[in-house]
Amino acid sequence: MPFDSLGLAPALVQAATDSGYAAPTAIQVAAIPAILQGRDLRGCAQTGSGKTAAFSLPLLQRLAGDAAQAPRRVRALVLVPTRELAAQVGESMRGLAQHLDARLKIVVAFGGVSINPQMMSLRGGADVVVATPGRLLDLVDHNALRLDAVSMLVLDEADRLFDLGFAEELGRVLALLPQRRQNLLFSATFPPAIQALADGMLRDPAIVDVQGAPGTEPAIVQRVIEVDAGRRTQLLRHLLKQHEGEWDRVLVFVATQHAAQTVAEKLYRNGIYAVPFHGDIAQGTRSDILFQFKQSRWDVVVATDLAARGIDIAQLPVVINYDLPRSPTDYIHRIGRTGRAGERGLAISFVSAATEAHFRLIEKRQGLSLPRERIEGFEPTEAAPPRVVDTSGNGGVKGKRPSKKDKLRAAAAKARGGD
Template sequence: MSFETLGLDPALLRAAADRGYAAPTAIQREAIPPILQGRDLLGAARTGSGKTAAFALPLLQRLVQQPQAPRVLRALVLVPTRELAAQVGEAMRGLAQHLPVRPKIAVAFGGVSINPQMMALRGGADVMVATPGRLLDLVDRRALRLSAVSMLVLDEADRLFDLGFADELGRILALLPARRQNLLFSATFPQAIQSLAEAQLHDPVRVESTEEKTAEPAILQRAIEVDAAKRTQLLRQLIEKSGWARVLVFVATKHAAETVADKLRRAGVEAEAFHGLLSQGKRTQVLADFKASRIKAVIATDLAARGIDVIQLPVVVNYDLPRSAVDYVHRIGRTGRAGQSGLAVSFVSAATEAHFSLIEKRQGLTVPRERVAGFEPAEAAPPPGAGTGGIKGKRPSKKDKLRAAAAAASR
């Protein structure tokens, strides 16, 4: 199937070709036609599936086909992170470049001064891509109104709840017109997302791509047994001896990100930390340097599990294992994107073996354990009953219950 068969405007087809979209992905094939028809949509979309174009292309076409007063906000895209907001905004501007009347696409997120974003909204905007908190800041300052929004996109909805945006979402939904098209994309569907979908979506088309699932084996997964104290040394050796040009390394805390990055730099490896305490300018610079291969290793907290899109990222390393099995999928999904092959390496110590075993069980995986010469583990396993090393279980936590209640309250 080609993009031409989906009923898209020639100007959008030209822009898609410019961006290297040779053929639609599964999520694009399934989502674009019902969105063009004005239907609500609930999409199961993993990272790297092409979902941004799946909603951006039909959204832009509907704006062109239903012209109204210029610079009246009609489409709102809510995303969980600054990086994803910038990425989606850039993609939408690129796809709109050949339209006869190009919509004004504004992007807003926290962590930077609000004044330039308010200045950019002078004269209005047709599309807003924003994180929830900064959007409400702009509304409170009367920089924009949501009363004319006819299309709402919740991108990575599960992550919006994971990052504690339930209250902000409730406030935003209350400001929107009751009659609108709703598009909800999520990689996972916990109870909070299901409650939100039931409350906000009207007779939605449900889309679940199977193509991306078959592409998962393109990510080679390895688990290396190593004592916790030797992980940085092992990471350095793997980078140097394996010839990794770029590697995204996940750690549990901001302090660990800074510590590991500093040790790698002192060992001669170009590395930078990436976490929420960095200024937006610094985060933008780190990503730019990483994409340009000026940095070999980025040491990140789970802030980067979604929202970072690095073309042909070859390797992801779980220096610290993720707290949940779902986060494991999001982390390794940073590599092996869009049909490319990738490598995901997890460091497993005696203390985290039960943790990783549970991740395997939850994801239906079996990853053989490996040992690297010179780094054979010497630590003993914890006593029976010591737990799984902190992995998040299936039973809802108190925070999960509060998020679900907030979603239900928005009905």
């Protein structure tokens, strides 16, 4: 199906072609007509499937068709959870808008950098603002913009924005918006609890889920390598040297900022051009790292989950989970950094005896059953830690408060004792 069959203007069809889309992806085919009709929408699709263009193209067309106002009033707001994603979405939207006759002003705003240039860019208003929630509220507090004319709201990586870390800020932003508006929610994952929250703000929405559509899932080969926790860095170095001519860039995920620094430094000392990437690094430096990584100036970026959301690195061949993610949802977002836009990719996870049970949980939640591999010279020797049994009477090993099942078991035991 060509783009011009979706109801897009010729200028936007050309923009999509210039952006590298030979044909619309499944999420674009399903979402674009519904958005052009003015419907609310909840869209779920794998990372790298073209979600940004799926909302940007119809959004830009609807804005370009409305009469321009002076000064400009913010008519479309795109909220994202990270600074890197804000910059990426803004860059993509500007590229798609360049062929339009109407000159739309798109402003990107995020924290970690001075607010003054962003306030200056909002002088005279803006048609579209792409922002993280915290910095958007800062700009509102500085009277740099108003949100009472917003007619289209996009939540990109919506599951993260509805999470507890952003819930309060998101609530404050929603309170500043007009009640009548078009709401567009996009993410690669919508866990049931988040889905319920999301649906609460949608009115008669179009529900688009192309996760299982043929041909839409990235061709990502997933491997699991068993290794003792203390030998992961040596194994990582071994794999990088072994595939030196094959893997031109590798994204390695770790659990903490300290681990990002430590692993990157050890690799660098062994002749591998590796750099850490985490939240304590200045925003300007982080932007430089990503730009240089895309240009293949770094061999390896060792990152926290800061890089798991929305970072688009074309033709990234490999993602390695040095540490496993805390949740099955994060696993999907991590491995989705490779295998984007139909490219082939490889995702490797290191699993030790202590983390085997956690990876089995990830497999269960994602409907996976992956074979375990062992690399010669790095065979694991550690045994799984003994299961901790709670003898305090509180029941369960997950926390101090007994679960519903624990209470039922206790009641049953008490009833048996009285017989």
